[in-house]
Amino acid sequence: MKVLNLHSVALGLLGSLISLATVGTLSAEAANVTAWQFNPGGNRLEFTTDTAVQPRAQWLVDTSQLVIDLPGTETRYAIQNFNGVIHTVEVTQYDTLTTRITVELAPGYSLNPQQIQFQSVSPTQWVVQLPEPVPQAAENRVPAPVSGDLATLQAIAFSPDGRQLLIQSDRPVTSSGQWRNGQYQILIPDARLARGLTSIPLPAEGSVLQARLRQSAQGVTLSLLPRTGIRFGVATQVSSQELAIAIESSSSQSGRTVAQTSNRSPARPVPQGRVVVAIDPGHGGRDPGAVGIDNIHESEVVLDVAQQVAQLLDQQGIQAVLTRNSDEEIDLQPRVDTAEQARANLFVSIHANALSMERPDANGVSTYYFSNSDLAQTLQDSAVAATGMNDRGIHAARFYVIRNTSMPSALIEIGFVTGAEDEPRLASPQWRTQMAGAIANGILQYVQRHSMTSNR
Numbered sequence: 001m002k003v004l005n006l007h008s009v010a011l012g013l014l015g016s017l018i019s020l021a022t023v024g025t026l027s028a029e030a031a032n033v034t035a036w037q038f039n040p041g042g043n044r045l046e047f048t049t050d051t052a053v054q055p056r057a058q059w060l061v062d063t064s065q066l067v068i069d070l071p072g073t074e075t076r077y078a079i080q081n082f083n084g085v086i087h088t089v090e091v092t093q094y095d096t097l098t099t100r101i102t103v104e105l106a107p108g109y110s111l112n113p114q115q116i117q118f119q120s121v122s123p124t125q126w127v128v129q130l131p132e133p134v135p136q137a138a139e140n141r142v143p144a145p146v147s148g149d150l151a152t153l154q155a156i157a158f159s160p161d162g163r164q165l166l167i168q169s170d171r172p173v174t175s176s177g178q179w180r181n182g183q184y185q186i187l188i189p190d191a192r193l194a195r196g197l198t199s200i201p202l203p204a205e206g207s208v209l210q211a212r213l214r215q216s217a218q219g220v221t222l223s224l225l226p227r228t229g230i231r232f233g234v235a236t237q238v239s240s241q242e243l244a245i246a247i248e249s250s251s252s253q254s255g256r257t258v259a260q261t262s263n264r265s266p267a268r269p270v271p272q273g274r275v276v277v278a279i280d281p282g283h284g285g286r287d288p289g290a291v292g293i294d295n296i297h298e299s300e301v302v303l304d305v306a307q308q309v310a311q312l313l314d315q316q317g318i319q320a321v322l323t324r325n326s327d328e329e330i331d332l333q334p335r336v337d338t339a340e341q342a343r344a345n346l347f348v349s350i351h352a353n354a355l356s357m358e359r360p361d362a363n364g365v366s367t368y369y370f371s372n373s374d375l376a377q378t379l380q381d382s383a384v385a386a387t388g389m390n391d392r393g394i395h396a397a398r399f400y401v402i403r404n405t406s407m408p409s410a411l412i413e414i415g416f417v418t419g420a421e422d423e424p425r426l427a428s429p430q431w432r433t434q435m436a437g438a439i440a441n442g443i444l445q446y447v448q449r450h451s452m453t454s455n456r
């Protein structure tokens with residue numbers, strides 16, 4: 001699955017938006033998606049919100065869907081059928097604090113996700129320009145259904161070691177997978193369940209907590225509810241009658257381990273009397289965050305910087321708690337929970353920014369706050385002074401982690417992975433150490449200025 005992640009950055013005005021249908025609801029809590037429109041002729045999606053948002057986008061290769069999540073927003077359900085190469089655009093309340101816009105292509109079509117362009121007319125107005133969809137290569141296409149000619153699934157089971165899901169059928173079948181509401185759904189088109197096949201025994205080691213089978217007009221759907229950190233690989237045809245889907249645990253294959261920080265798990269008990277700072281490296285696991293020049297991944301850069309910040313704080317007698325300490329996928333609420341459970345005095349989220357590859361001119365540091373700008377300003381000043389980077393200033397924003405933590409919080413964007421000046425910095429170990437030092441210094445200044453001495 002190819003993932004693009006795009007962060008909100010104000011660009012110059014692109015001109016006024018064309019008339020938009022209002023679909024928003026009123027709420028004092030979250031931002032609202034006030035309008036959206038898809039122009040099928042121009043392959044152009046536009047949406048507006050009543051306060052700034054940070055869209056996150058993913059391209060789902062398997063299902064030819066562009067999924068755009070708007071964290072911290074509410075909306076009203078809507079779906080529009082276009083019946084062209086763009087099939088539908090659906091707007092849903094994905095979870096209580098996320099609006100999801102899904103653009104689905106017609107079956108048999110795909111597009112180059114590198115050519116999807118996000119442009120922010122302003123922090124509340126966005127234009128998403130899709131390239132022209134193209135017919136998929138024949139070998140990648142799901143075979144057209146032949147009426148009455150369905151494969152029969154004879155057995156579905158997890159392998160004894162729990163590392164594979166095995167699907168046995170009377171003839172070759174294909175499958176496609178997608179995440180939906182925390183469940184992984186595997187569709188096996190043009191297939192039916194053998195008589196008596198109604199359930200899947202769960203794997204002994206607990207990687208999957210729930211498994212359901214459903215037969216529909218499209219075929220058979222398996223809905224799996226995995227334990228946190230579980231990922232599903234692509235399906236491989238083991239034989240003409242067996243399909244295997246790999247099950248991976250991010251804890252068993254963490255991308256990066258740092259010896260001196262490996263004991264700093266979020267569960268570590270917090271000693272009394274020390275200032276506690278939660279450090280939140282953005283993204284991780286299946287979500288690489290922003291992907292930039294030379295395939296640099298935000299999730300990897302910010303983990304490295306965050307681990308160094310934590311180490312520096314520890315050396316200064318401040319208890320640092322990392323919300324993740326490896327290349328693992330963690331939702332936003334568990335990050336908030338980690339900070340709350342540790343009774344952190346401060347919360348600092350570390351991200352890197354991105355714009356399209358066509359905007360190497362966008363570079364620099366910016367910091368976001370929700371209610372109080374003091375911590376953000378301190379971090380921003382420290383980072384700019386230490387690195388000499390372009391100062392993009394501090395801004396109020398409604399990012400989930402800074403909005404839902406009870407302690408003073410800030411989210412720093414340490415540079416642009418798509419920036420011609422910033423990318424070499426983000427890739428450089430020396431620069432990362434420098435930035436980590438600047439963030440740790442900013443935190444220390446804030447702690448000293450506010451005479452913080454112990455846990456709340």
Ligand SMILES: [Zn+2]
Pocket residue numbers: 007282283289290298351352
């Ligand atoms: Zn990010």
